[in-house]
Amino acid sequence: MKKTVLALACLFSCVAFSPAEAAWQPQLAVGLVAGQEVLALKLPCKSQIFEGNSPKAALTLPAGSQLSITHGGSHFTVNGKKLNNSGEGLFIKAAPEVKNFVFTWSQKDFRGIAKVMVRHGKLALINMVDTEDYLKGVVPEEMPHDWPAEALKAQSVAARTYALENRKRHEGEGFDLCATTHCQQYLGSKVEKAAASKAIEATYGEVLTYQGKLINAFFHTDSGGMTEDSENVWGTKLPYLRAVEEKAKYTQPWKKVLTAERVASLAGKGSHKDIGDLKRIELSTLKIGQGSNDRTSSGRVKQVVFVGSKGRAAVSGNDLRSLLGLRSTMFNMKMDHKQVTVEGYGWGHGLGLSQWGARKWAEEGKSYRDILKHYYQHIALKKLY
Numbered sequence: 478m479k480k481t482v483l484a485l486a487c488l489f490s491c492v493a494f495s496p497a498e499a500a501w502q503p504q505l506a507v508g509l510v511a512g513q514e515v516l517a518l519k520l521p522c523k524s525q526i527f528e529g530n531s532p533k534a535a536l537t538l539p540a541g542s543q544l545s546i547t548h549g550g551s552h553f554t555v556n557g558k559k560l561n562n563s564g565e566g567l568f569i570k571a572a573p574e575v576k577n578f579v580f581t582w583s584q585k586d587f588r589g590i591a592k593v594m595v596r597h598g599k600l601a602l603i604n605m606v607d608t609e610d611y612l613k614g615v616v617p618e619e620m621p622h623d624w625p626a627e628a629l630k631a632q633s634v635a636a637r638t639y640a641l642e643n644r645k646r647h648e649g650e651g652f653d654l655c656a657t658t659h660c661q662q663y664l665g666s667k668v669e670k671a672a673a674s675k676a677i678e679a680t681y682g683e684v685l686t687y688q689g690k691l692i693n694a695f696f697h698t699d700s701g702g703m704t705e706d707s708e709n710v711w712g713t714k715l716p717y718l719r720a721v722e723e724k725a726k727y728t729q730p731w732k733k734v735l736t737a738e739r740v741a742s743l744a745g746k747g748s749h750k751d752i753g754d755l756k757r758i759e760l761s762t763l764k765i766g767q768g769s770n771d772r773t774s775s776g777r778v779k780q781v782v783f784v785g786s787k788g789r790a791a792v793s794g795n796d797l798r799s800l801l802g803l804r805s806t807m808f809n810m811k812m813d814h815k816q817v818t819v820e821g822y823g824w825g826h827g828l829g830l831s832q833w834g835a836r837k838w839a840e841e842g843k844s845y846r847d848i849l850k851h852y853y854q855h856i857a858l859k860k861l862y
């Protein structure tokens with residue numbers, strides 16, 4: 478009985494009315510998993526499997542099918558049936574009459590097409606998905622859906638621009654983007670939220686450009702009080718990634734306490750020197766928006782000098798962030814007896830849009846366009862499709 482109800486529910490969603498016939502938009506190939514001997518997929522809707530670019534379906538599967546895919550030599554085996562591997566892989570798509578297709582892998586649902594490939598003798602699963610559908614599985618993971626609509630719209634445009642600008646990131650592996658935080662966390666259609674989808678639809682096809690080209694739309698959780706110049710984080714000066722003021726300063730305070738011994742050992746690792754026992758730490762006091770010889774103009778740490786019994790070592794703020802596992806490089810550092818206390822603000826690299834900052838500006842009545850033009854300087858908003 479339960480099974481029948483489920484099947485009916487699926488049938489309904491498979492043929493659900495889809496508002497406008499989709500206009501052209503870029504399709505992204507998102508790598509979901511690689512290195513598998515067997516791939517297990519579920520297909521809630523009626524589906525078809527194609528061998529490579531063949532226009533004729535090799536298999537048609539009823540709604541509710543479960544697939545077990547393996548491969549050997551020049552063929553795939555799908556539920557015991559051999560299918561050709563032309564080198565292009567297998568494409569699992571909606572049957573023509575199905576309007577609201579998803580496939581299920583690892584308890585997650587994905588819109589678009591499932592592509593199965595062989596790489597280095599193992600199976601890889603790739604989701605070919607329209608950019609706007611991809612974003613619906615990304616934005617709710619990046620920003621809480623109950624945040625102001627203008628902040629969600631700003632996040633949507635930044636995430637869309639970031640995805641399209643980084644399309645070639647995994648080209649060598651046979652797809653555009655991975656589904657983890659390395660690119661952007663993408664969890665498919667089960668995480669979709671109405672408010673986030675609405676923000677994505679309201680900014681449909683909109684991207685950020687500088688001199689006519691897509692920008693690298695970096696974003697982070699919270700700047701702490703001021704964002705950062707790109708060259709201070711990764712050496713390259715980008716005219717649109719400049720340090721800009723926030724509505725609120727000294728936000729998201731954090732604290733980390735370490736032993737002097739551990740800090741001396743990590744400072745030694747960062748500078749390839751043995752400084753012996755830690756005696757003193759040299760770092761000026763943080764004033765957000767004020768630079769100094771050891772701080773950038775936003776106040777982030779350029780370098781800290783550790784003075785030990787055997788010598789001194791200078792370690793950059795960025796290196797310290799990863800060595801000590803700090804949330805940001807906007808911090809003060811003090812030594813007291815055998816303890817080192819690091820107290821800082823913000824979360825993330827500080828480049829481009831600050832999510833908490835965007836929320837604050839939205840609450841002040843700023844539009845998503847104002848927010849984006851604040852965090853990305855000298856840019857234009859363009860409708861790409």
Ligand SMILES: [Zn+2]
Binds near residue numbers: 646647656659661
């Ligand atoms: Zn990636």
